[in-house]
Amino acid sequence: MSGNYKDNLPWVEKYRPDNLEEVYGQGDIVNTVRKFVESGKLPHLLFYGPPGTGKTSTIVALAKEIYGPNYRNMVLELNASDDRGIDVVRNQIKSFASTRQIFTSGSAPHFKLIILDEADAMTSVAQNSLRRIIEKYTKNTRFCILANYSHKLNPALISRCTRFRFHPIDEESIRSRIDNVVIKEHVNITPEALNALLHLSQGDMRRSLNVLQACKAATDGDDDDSIDVDMIYNCIGAPHPQDIEACLDSILQDDWTTAYLTLNRYKTTKGLALIDLIAGFIEILSRYELKPQNRVHYLKGLSDIEYGISKGGNDKIQSSAIIAVIKQAMEHEQQPTTK
Ligand SMILES: Nc1ncnc2c1ncn2[C@@H]1O[C@H](COP(=O)(O)OP(=O)(O)OP(=O)(O)O)[C@@H](O)[C@H]1O
Ligand SMILES: [Mg+2]
Known part of the structure; x- marks a missing residue:
């Protein structure tokens, strides 16, 4: 792949791991599947x-390690949710599995690999017939x-x-x-922003x-890039922690009406959703x-209220309920201290 071609790709593709070394944070899995390959006994x-x-x-990187330049001939990638009908899948698998591999040489394994992505989107009928297909073609x-x-x-599919x-x-x-990406793409990001991004x-x-x-695209060309x-918060569409804290402080310290008005103000001016407020309150209160x-x-x-909101409960009533629940829970606490 030439450098220029890769430059136009979204970063998720540009930085997709080329080999198993580049798969981060899944060390145990990578080690185990590697051992399977080394011992020549790769299960389904x-x-x-x-x-x-x-x-x-991981599976694409593994396949590249196994087959090297023969990848295209030896690997069939099927996206199960593209085509939910099993007939198409069955035909594709059949013609792929039944053609003989002309490229096997020396240490290369004698089986082909079929990757069935997003298999949980397949109908249960399709999954049922898949288990027969798997058995039928296990030989190669x-x-x-x-x-x-x-x-x-x-x-039954899982157990195979x-x-x-x-x-x-x-x-x-x-x-x-x-x-790594920050260095390669010359991204200028503050340490706090990086922490927020990871969190x-x-x-x-x-x-x-x-x-x-x-x-990075939004800041490109600006004087201060x-x-x-x-x-980071705006881009992810997550509420800012200081807004959540301000709402919670008001519930804990102000009288009921002031707290209600504060919550409403943040909801309308900052576009905070009640569901996000609840998640934010729980995170703060857990400390x-x-x-x-x-x-x-x-x-x-709060979990009852969250359920109520998801069922389409009235926003004003649910806001009031949030204030009531928190105020009541804190009623018998002395000055709450953080852990
Ligand atoms: N463990 C990882 N190490 C390095 N990069 C990763 C890792 N996981 C994901 N990525 C990056 O995120 C992108 C998407 O990852 P990938 O397609 O493997 O996710 P997935 O687990 O298959 O997700 P989905 O369930 O949505 O299909 C990759 O192109 C890669 O850039
Ligand atoms: Mg995937």
Whole structure:
């Protein structure tokens, strides 16, 4: 791939790992699948876990390591959610698996690899027939099934595979990858903004790269091209912590009417959603030293309200309920102190 071609790609593609060394934060999984390959005994694989954690990247990097230049002939990538009908999938698999490999040489493995991406989007009928297909072609193919949710997969399908759960990537691993990109792309970002980016990405490397690229594009050409905390929050669309704190302070310290008006003001001027406020309050309150029964009280109350909002509950009533729950939970606390 030439440098120029790569320059126009979104960063998530430009910095997609080329080999297993470049897969960050999933060390255990990488080591295990490598061992399978070294021993020549690759089972069918199932990778599942949240988005942007490296499932597709890992299997593509692994396949590149196994097949090298023969990748195109030996690997079939199918996106199961593109075409939910099993007939298409079955035909493609059949013609791919039944053609003989002309390229196997020396140490190269004697099986082909079929990557079935987003398999949890397939209908259960399709998944059912897939298990027969897997058995039929096991002699000369290996399947790698990728999904976000394992509970949406047919148990019989799962039991034919060795399962790996991809967890959200830890902040330090995302930091190492992002540091790399920051240098290569000449990004000017403050340390606080970088911390906020890592925190808000919640283990999703795709999100962190996308947000960084969007912020960089927004500052390009400006005199001051440095990316600050506010830009990161605006770009992700997350509420600013100081706004959430201001709302919570008002609930804790002001009388009921003032607190209600403050909440309303932030909702209208800053576009804060009640759901985000609840999540923010819980995060802040979890850092307070509180009596267990009071903690239970606000957690239960706020989760009920969250459910009410998701069911379309009236915004004004739910706002009032939030104030009521927090005020009541804190009623019997002395000065709350942070842990
Ligand atoms: N562990 C990782 N190490 C390095 N880069 C990663 C990692 N995970 C994700 N990325 C980056 O994020 C992009 C998307 O990752 P990938 O497609 O592998 O995610 P995924 O787990 O398959 O997500 P989805 O469930 O949405 O398909 C990659 O192109 C890569 O740039
Ligand atoms: Mg994927």
